[in-house]
Amino acid sequence: MLGQIFTKAQNKIQDPSKLSRIVEMVDSTQWGTLDSDVKGDIYEGILEKNAEDTKSGAGQYFTPRALIAAMVECIAPEPCQSVGEPACGTAGFFLAVYDYLIKHHQLDRAQKAFLKNNTFHGNEIVAGTRRLCLMNLFLHNIGEIDGESCVSSTDALIAQPSQTLDRVLANPPFGKKSSMTFTNEEGEQEKDELTYNRQDFWATTSNKQLNFLQHIRSLLKTTGRAAVVLPDNVLFFDNRAAAKGIATKEVWYYDYRTNIHHTLKRSPLRLENLREFIDCYRPNSGHKRKPTWDAGTNPDGRWRKYTYEELAARDKTSLDLFWLKDDTLTDLDNLPEPDVLADEIIDNIEAGLNSFRIVAGRLFRTKA
Numbered sequence: 001m002l003g004q005i006f007t008k009a010q011n012k013i014q015d016p017s018k019l020s021r022i023v024e025m026v027d028s029t030q031w032g033t034l035d036s037d038v039k040g041d042i043y044e045g046i047l048e049k050n051a052e053d054t055k056s057g058a059g060q061y062f063t064p065r066a067l068i069a070a071m072v073e074c075i076a077p078e079p080c081q082s083v084g085e086p087a088c089g090t091a092g093f094f095l096a097v098y099d100y101l102i103k104h105h106q107l108d109r110a111q112k113a114f115l116k117n118n119t120f121h122g123n124e125i126v127a128g129t130r131r132l133c134l135m136n137l138f139l140h141n142i143g144e145i146d147g148e149s150c151v152s153s154t155d156a157l158i159a160q161p162s163q164t165l166d167r168v169l170a171n172p173p174f175g176k177k178s179s180m181t182f183t184n185e186e187g188e189q190e191k192d193e194l195t196y197n198r199q200d201f202w203a204t205t206s207n208k209q210l211n212f213l214q215h216i217r218s219l220l221k222t223t224g225r226a227a228v229v230l231p232d233n234v235l236f237f238d239n240r241a242a243a244k245g246i247a248t249k250e251v252w253y254y255d256y257r258t259n260i261h262h263t264l265k266r267s268p269l270r271l272e273n274l275r276e277f278i279d280c281y282r283p284n285s286g287h288k289r290k291p292t293w294d295a296g297t298n299p300d301g302r303w304r305k306y307t308y309e310e311l312a313a314r315d316k317t318s319l320d321l322f323w324l325k326d327d328t329l330t331d332l333d334n335l336p337e338p339d340v341l342a343d344e345i346i347d348n349i350e351a352g353l354n355s356f357r358i359v360a361g362r363l364f365r366t367k368a
Contacts, residue, residue, distance in 0.1 A: 063092050063171045063229065070274040071169055071227040072096040074236055076283040079111040081119070081166035084219050086156035086212060088122040091133040093169040095140055116142060121165060123156035157211050160200045164221045171229035172212035232257065233320075236281070248308050251319070252289060254280060255302045258324040263343035277303070293323065300324060 077083060077097050085093050101107065101115060120142065124130040130153055138145050195206045201214040209230065216226050220239040228235045240247040254277045262269045280303040282289050293301030304323065311317060 063089065064269050065092060065096070066269045066271040066274060067229070067234070068092050068096045068169075069100075069271050070278055071229075071234065071236075072100045073278050074281050074283050075167050075169065075225045075227050077101060077167050079105050079107055080114045082121060082163075083119055084165040084168045085120075085122040085170055086168075086215055086219070087170060087172050088124040088133050088151050089129060089171065091122075091136045091151070093171075094120045094122065094137060094142065097167070097169070098140060098142060117144075117147075120150045121163070122151040123154060124151055125153060125155050127153070157196050157215055160198055161215070161219050164224065165219050166221055166224055168216050168219050168224065168226040169228075170212065170216060170226070172209055246308060250305045250307050251311060252281070252303070252305045253321060255322070255324050258302075258322065259327050261340055261344065263340065263347055266340065266343050 072093070077100060079101060083094065083097050085091075088094070097119070098115065101119075105111070107115065120137070122133075124133055130151060133151055134143075134149060137143050137150070143150050195204060196211050197204055198214075198218075200218045201211070203210065203214065205211065213228065213235075216228060217239070220226055222239055222241045224239045226235075226237055226239070256274070256277065261267060262273075280289065280292065289305075291301065291304040292298060293304035302324065306321065311319060
C-alpha cells in the first residue's frame with residue numbers, strides 16, 4: 001500500500017530529494033524531521049487511496065483533486081482574501097487554494113501569516129471527517145494544533161453567516177432532502193424533514209442542495225465569487241450588489257460529459273483534461289470569452305453561452321442542456337474499448353452497492 005501512496009504523492013512532489021526523504025521517513029520513522037509539505041503530501045496520498053476504496057464509503061467526502069484544482073484556478077483567489085467551504089470534507093479545496101496562492105504570488109510576511117491563520121473558514125458536521133480535515137490542514141502548516149480551529153463542527157445551514165467572504169468553494173452533500181432523527185414520546189427514533197427557515201433564503205425548503213446554494217449566496221461579499229459542485233455539473237457564479245433588474249444576462253456552459261469517459265483506475269480525471277475549459281473560462285477576463293461552438297462551423301464545440309431569455313423560456317427553467325451528438329448512440333463501431341466499458345460498469349455497480357450499504361447502516365442504527 002505504501003508504494004501506491006508514494007505514487008499518489010509523486011504526482012505532487014517534483015523534487016527527488018523530497019521523495020528520498022519520504023522513503024527515509026518510512027524506513028526510520030523519523031516523521032518529525034520532515035517538512036510540512038512532505039507530510040501533507042503523504043497524508044493526501046493516504047486520503048486519496050482510501051477514497052478509491054468504494055466499499056469503505058470514504059469517497060463521498062473526497063472530491064477529485066483535478067476538479068478542485070480547476071475550480072480554484074477559475075475563482076482565482078488573491079492574497080489576504082477570505083475563503084469559505086460550508087461542507088469541508090477532508091479540506092481538499094482549502095489545500096488547493098493554499099497551493100495556488102503559494103505558486104502564483106510572492107507572499108510577504110504579513111500575507112503568509114494571513115494565509116496560515118485567517119484565510120480559511122469552514123464547517124464539517126461529520127466528526128470523523130472533521131478530524132481528518134483538521135489533521136490535513138495542520139500537516140500543510142495551516143492553523144495551529146492548539147489554537148482556535150478554522151473548521152467548525154456546527155451545521156452551516158442553521159443560521160445566517162456572521163461574516164461574508166471573498167471566495168467560496170463547495171461540494172455539498174448529495175441528496176434532495178435534509179432530515180433529522182429524534183426520539184418520540186414512546187422512546188422510538190423517528191426521522192423528519194429538516195427545513196431551514198432563514199430570512200436570508202429566497203426559498204424555504206428541505207432540499208439540501210438548494211439550501212446550500214442559498215447559504216453560499218449569503219456567504220459571499222458583493223464582490224465575491226463561488227464555485228460549487230452539483231450532481232452532474234459544476235456551477236460558477238459571481239455575486240453582485242442588489243439591484244432592481246436581473247444581473248444575469250447570459251450563462252456559459254462547457255460540456256464535459258458527452259463522449260468523455262473516465263474511470264478511477266484506468267483513466268482517472270487529470271487537470272490537463274480540464275485545461276481547455278479553464279482557458280475558455282478566462283477567470284480574470286470574462287468579458288473576453290468567446291464560444292468554441294458554432295452551429296455552422298464547429299457543431300462539436302464544447303463551450304457556448306445561452307441568454308437569460310433562452311433559459312427562462314425552457315420548461316421549468318431547466319439548466320440541463322445538451323447540444324453535442326453522443327457518438328455511442330449513432331456509431332456502434334466507435335464504442336469505447338471493452339475494458340473501459342467494463343471499468344465503467346464496475347464503478348457504477350460499486351457506487352450503487354456503497355449507497356445500499358449506507359442506507360442499510362442507517363436502518364440498522366435506527367432499529368438499534
